[in-house]
Amino acid sequence: MKKSEEKILKDQFAELGEVIAKNESFIIMSHVRPDGDAIGSQIALGFSLMAMGKTVYLVNEDGVPESLMFLRGSQSITTPGEPVDVDVAIALDTATKPRLGERSLHAAGRAKFWINIDHHISNPAYGDLNVIDAGKPATGQIIYELIQQLGYPLPEETRDAIYVAVSTDTGSFQYGSTTAETYEMGADLIRRGLDVGMINAETYDNHPYRRLELMRALLNTLAISENGKLAHWELREETRKKLVLQPDDSEGLIDLIRGVKGVLVAAFFEELQDGKIRVSMRSKNKGVNVCEVASQFGGGGHSLAAGIRMAGPLEDAKAKVLAALETALESPVH
Amino acid sequence: MKKSEEKILKDQFAELGEVIAKNESFIIMSHVRPDGDAIGSQIALGFSLMAMGKTVYLVNEDGVPESLMFLRGSQSITTPGEPVDVDVAIALDTATKPRLGERSLHAAGRAKFWINIDHHISNPAYGDLNVIDAGKPATGQIIYELIQQLGYPLPEETRDAIYVAVSTDTGSFQYGSTTAETYEMGADLIRRGLDVGMINAETYDNHPYRRLELMRALLNTLAISENGKLAHWELREETRKKLVLQPDDSEGLIDLIRGVKGVLVAAFFEELQDGKIRVSMRSKNKGVNVCEVASQFGGGGHSLAAGIRMAGPLEDAKAKVLAALETALESPVH
Structure with missing residues (x-):
């Protein structure tokens, strides 16, 4: 980080410290379909403020995913209910306000001041006070630095949650x-x-058996293009039902095919309950922009990671997207 | 580490520094079927000594596995030939001298002094000078501390190799x-x-396509006991031939089944070319000692990771070992 950026961040932390000092009650939220950084950041900041005697509500639209329930303090995160009487709302790791979820926004409706802490560069700074540092790999690391700089308490729940947030x-x-x-x-x-x-055994070596069954089902559909640059697999609704899959079971699995030597683009096709097809794409090469391919079908994302939600059936969606990806691979941008 | 242990290590490093200072030529080796810590430690120490103007031979019985050839400096590691004229032989990450391999021992035959640097607690200190620190997670970290303490050069090859040694x-x-x-x-x-x-992309996201084909083949044989505590899979010689597998292709795959929630023991059965069966076992629980089970069949290892090489056919070996594992799971040691 440049010296000037460091200075700005320090000033923002100081300002944040003033807001926290002069208020007593907080609702701390993060994005829907939360991952380790979302839940970890909520617990980390929440338990630090609680240790200072503040009143804290930890709320997430979708609650805590099964895979993160081992985290101490995760029991304190509830799904949103009626609006709570709080001074300040804090959004963590959430690139746009609507990504907090409608019921969370409703629950936070009485807050008079909004704090927005995030590491997504696209965050439009929707808070009254914003700490957005895209130079950090995780919101959890921003929380850690904030706690360090302001001399806040770092209880065990916070310590473990920061680690999991950043590790994941x-x-x-x-x-x-x-x-x-x-x-x-x-x-x-x-x-x-x-x-x-x-903590790593709990984070990484504790997946349900059905995740391996899912991996098997996906691998049995694995295909690779003749030139070895494009690999893909698919998940059908009937498999999802048969294995009683949870939303986060497929989290990160696309990295298995992205990690194949020679593969430049990995694609994952999923049949959804409503008959639509979700496509996740990963590129290993800045010359092959998967966001551009996604935008041809109404999707979006970043150049190296993008997604589409499009009309089925699966075969049609696959044929169209694979053709577009082949074209993108034939004429890489330099 | 205790203060006294730190002191001993510092003294050993100082002694090592004297031996290195007064000698000019070195053969640096590590164990057969080398992993990231073996190859990484060889490159790390080798390139530091070369940067000091020493003559260094980097030799490994089995050469560099395909998965580590991305490491800068790995080209300098050769398979052993005729004995080389060197003052000192250095064994890295190798728990017993024979594990260096016969041809390596032959190549190092003219060395007048042996240095043995390792982090395996079982190492019997077979060198003239031994630095064995079981408190370190990798031999690469011992090399790093040695370089730091003695003020040795840390060229780029050394820097990258230390990271990969410790990370893997x-x-x-x-x-x-x-x-x-x-x-x-x-x-x-x-x-x-x-x-x-x-460096992490090269280390972890660069596996050959056949590794996914192997994963698929293994997952298609995956089985779990009724109580969910014992999971296992198998690899037949015909699959190994069909997929043209290399020895290190299955490296670490057993962790996938070890990582299943509720599983206490994971077992991997492999048919070998000579008709024998190799069994790898991992326990997640100190109460279930897989080394004891291995020893019933002439195998060995540690309480949490053990192996057997036994007579086939696969079905018989599997039935016997699984029965022994079930017994061990029924009466855990507390």
Whole structure:
């Protein structure tokens, strides 16, 4: 980070500290279909404020996914109900306000002040006070730095939740977004008593048996183009029903095909309950822009990760998208 | 680590520094069927010594596996030939001397002094000088600390190789063996210019297509006991031939079944070319000692990870071992 950016962030943290100091009650939210960084950031900030004696409501539109229920403090996150009497609403890791979910927005309706903390560059700064730092690999790391700078308490729930937030958003400290500070944070959390073996076993070695059944079903549909650059698989609604799949069961599985040597684009086709087809695409190469392909079918995303929701049946959607991907692969942008 | 242990290690590094200072030529080896820590440690120490102007031979009985050929400096590792004229032989990450391989031992035959650097607690200290630190998650981390303490050069090849050695031996900084110092080392390597996104993509997102085909073949044989505590799969020689598998293609795949919620023991049965059966077992629970089960069939290992090589056919071996595992699961040690 440049010196000037560091200075801005420090000033924002100081301003945030003032708002927190002069208010007593908070509703802390994150995005729908929450992942590790969403839930982890909620617990991390929530338990720190609670340790300061603040009144905190932790609310998520979809509650806590099964795979994150091992996190201490996750029991305190509820699904939204009637509006709560709070001074301040805090949105974490949520790129646009509607992504908090309608019922969450309703529950936070009485808040007089909005804080927006995020690491998504596309965040339009919808809060009264915004801390948006796209240089951080996870919102959890922003929360960590905020707590450090303001001298806030860092109870065990916060410690574990920060680690899980950052670990899950960096593919276990692997992605290019990971910085030296991320690793230093890991060291500090371990020195504060984090059980690194245990927390990773709970995060990564604790998937339901049906995830392997899903992996098997997907691998049995795996196909790769003749030149080896495009690999894809599919999930049919009947398989989803047969395996009684949960929404987060397929989380991250596309990385298995993205990780094949020589593959530049990975695509995942899913039949949804309403008959529509969801397409997830990953590119390994900036020259092959999957967002452009997505936009041809009304979808969107980033150049390296994009998605579409389009009309079925599966065969038609697949044929169209694969043809567009082949074209994109034939004429890469340099 | 206790203060006294730290002191011993520092003294050992100092002694090692004296031996390196007064000698000019070195053969650096590691174990057969090398993994990331073996190859990474060889490159790391080798290129540091070369940068000091020493003559270094990097030799591995089995050469560099395909999956690690991306490492800069890996081209310098050769398979052993005739004995080389060197002052000192250095064994890295190798728990017993024979594990270096017969041809490597032959190639190192003229060395007058043996250095043995390892993190396996079972290492019997077969060198003239031994640095065995079972408190470190990887030999690569011992090499890093040695270089730091002795003020040795840390060229780019060394920097990248240390990271890969430690990352692969800790499951990407996840295992319980990982310490705060491991994370601090990660931070330091990034500050020295390590491209963390790139090196992890090369380490983890670069598997051959046949690895997914192998995963599919294994998943299609996946079975789990009625109580959900024992999961296993198998690989037949005909599948190995059909997919033209390499020895390291199945590396780490057993973790997929070990990672299932509720599973306490994972077992992997492999038909070998000579008709024998190789069994790999992983336990998640110290109360279920898979080493004890292995020893019933002439195998060995640790309580949480053990292996057997036994007579076939596959069905018989499977029936016997699964029965023994069921018994071990029924009467766990507390």
